[in-house]
Amino acid sequence: MTTYRPVWIKCGGKSKDRATAMVMADSTGKKYPLFLVLKTPASKIKAVVQENLTLRQGFGKQLWKDVEPLQNRFQCRIYGNPTAWWNSLIGVDFLRYHFADRPDRATKKVLLLWDDFSAHFTDEVVACAAELNVVLEKIPPRFTWMCQPADVTWIRPMKSQLRKMWISSIRRQVKNSKSQNSTFKLQAPKRPTLVQWITDAWFGLSEAIITNGFAKCKIVHQDEAVDETVETTDPVDVLSELVANSAVDDTIDPTDDIELRIMNCNSGFKMYFEVLEFA
Incomplete structure (x- = not known):
């Protein structure tokens, strides 16, 4: 069975x-x-525009020279569009990338449960799924907390890791500012850093956390409970540290913020899940 989830990320308000x-x-934890x-x-x-979509996943020639190496470096697929949002064209590529070459495609169906999001169920996506012997099923909007493995166990530890990375970055910037005796100005992560943070947070999840999501949703059986203890950073301690270093103003500049949002999807008889969000 497969579970899928999108995550929307806004860094530095930019x-x-x-x-x-x-x-x-x-559901094996892979x-x-x-x-x-x-x-x-x-x-x-x-x-x-059409050339960019066909040859460079939406990016122009110059920008693609920077983006393409990131795919190989971080083992991911990177697309570009004016809204940075999921669409049916990417959805079709997603299905083909993950399911087109499986050896049992002609004889075995894959059940894909994903969020009730319009771009997941366009005519093009539905037709592609049928061609690939993938059965699409919506997860009701108010039931992802109990039916979506990502919501149940994956997202919290992933978001925790992302927060740690962002806080570590802030602390480094404060330290550098003090050592240089300069005015502190918070810098949002650049594109390569952002891609690295997301991929590190995702692949840093243990196999046990992944499989436990399927078990808690009663999709697979699990004999023993898995420890899901997540190490967290106390935001009060972080804020106190920043105030002490004059890194916090009376008002918050939106360019100094990071925001994340998540969407879900499951599939299987191997079950897969897709995740997107930071907050």
Whole structure:
């Protein structure tokens, strides 16, 4: 069985740093390559837009030179569009990437349970799923907390790791500012850093955490409970440290913020899940 989930990320309040992340894992605990969608402007020339979509996953020639190496470096797929949001074109690529080459495609169906999101069920996506012998089923919006393995066990530890990375970055910046005796100015993570954070947080999840999500949703049987203790950082301690270092103003500049949002999907008789969100 497979579970899928998208994550929307807004870093530093800057639209250019917004990203959507799709993660997938199966009921054996195996995690699959991330699908990321980053924001990039569209050309005003229709032919160029089509060329970018066909040859470079939505990116222009120059930007693709920077983005393509990130795919190999972090073992993920990266797409670009003006909204940094999931769409049916990427959904079709997602299905083909994960399910087109499986050896038992002609004889065995895969059940894919994913969130009730319009781009997941367009005519193009539904037709592609049928071609690949993938059965699509919606998870009711108010039941993901008990039916979506990602919501049940995966997201919390993933978000915890992302927070740790962001806090570590802030602390380094404060330390550097003090050592240089300069005015502190918080810098949002650059694109390569953002991609690394997301992939590290995802692949850092243990096999036990992944399988426990399926077990808690009663999708597979599990004899023993899995320890899901998540190490957290006390935000009060972090805030106190920043105040002490004059890194906190009376008002919060939106360019100094990070925000994440998650969407879900499951599939299987191996079950997969996709994740997207940070908050």
